[in-house]
Amino acid sequence: MDFMSRENTFTIKHTNIVKGIAILMLLWHHLFSSNPNTFDRYVSVFWIKGIPVEVFIGGFCKVCVAIFMFLSGYGLFKSYTAFSQKEKGIKKDSSFIKNRWLKLMSPFWFVYVVFVPLSLFFGTSFLEVYGKNPFHYIADFFGLSYLFYGNTYTMNETWWYMSIIIVLTLLFPLIVKGYKKFPELAVFISIAVCIILPSLKIKDFSVWICPLVIGVFFAHKQLFEKISGVFDTTLKQVLIITVSFILFFYIRMTTSMYTVKVDFLFMLPFILTGFFIIPKIPFIRTVLEQLGKKSGLIFLFHTFIFSKYFQKFTYSFKYSVLIYIIFLAVCVAVAFALDGLMRLTRYQKLFDYLTRSKATKKD
16 A cells, blocks of 8 residues: 555654655764864854854754654554554553563664674773673673663763663553553653753753653554544645744754753654655655664664764765765665664564564564
8 A cells, every 4th residue: 555545644744754754864964063172073064153053053963863752652552553553461551561672672772792792803891891790791791781871881881772772662551551541641741751850961861751752652552544634635735834944943042052851842843754755755764664664773873884983984085975975875885784783593483473462563
């Protein structure tokens, strides 16, 4: 069934398109740091008050984390609802948690086994990163290092996201049970927690529970279908997206471009673009959909390439746009190679078997 026949429903294809948008933003955000000591790595398109424009764009691109969290909340709720209809009893939640956890860890462990040993060839020893405490190794291998040590004992500081999403996934049945009692109140509380709590950092749970709960709310209330009913023409859709971008751009600028407190708002025009507009552009739709399918792998390994192993190569292309295009091409090539390797070794077959049950055969 194609996009046009299901244009009022947010499908897995829409999810992949939005993931494709988000991973493009993530790569830009990480390549062009806000640290003044890194400004000489590339030739900027132009500067604004002594700061490369790439840094300003990168600041806004941090909204990609909120987008991924929204998609996680939306997808987890859909999966949990379908799971609950097929499997009953006290084992339902534990089975759901086990399956979703294994789905998270499957690509993570594969990337870990491939990339972490390569550190030895690039001058980074395990002892240098982990020290002599075996728990440091274990925590990082299970994606939980950030929970205990921040970014101190990890091979990849970007994996802080794994710690957040793993915990939220493990707690998801409880989150849903609390949410369903008072849906609107749950959304309000999550927003209040995000905005009101002081000294919020990008890696705080209090920040990311908000877009996740909003994703649950969209799935539960079928808001995409309702929005489609109201904005039922391309003109209306372009208008609402444009107004949203202008409004949330203003809010982001007036609340500081480096905050993530308002990203639960700023993520919406990007998501609506992936829902309304991109599906109507065949080539771009296909590219973003395929990129979205590989976004999980790219997230897991891209930091190794541009920051640890091939930093000089990555920034050797001098011009920021060229650096970005080549880095993106390298990441896509590596992602397809890893995917091929997983298929060749039948690695994924093992996890498909472990997550197979009467409730998840088609999940």
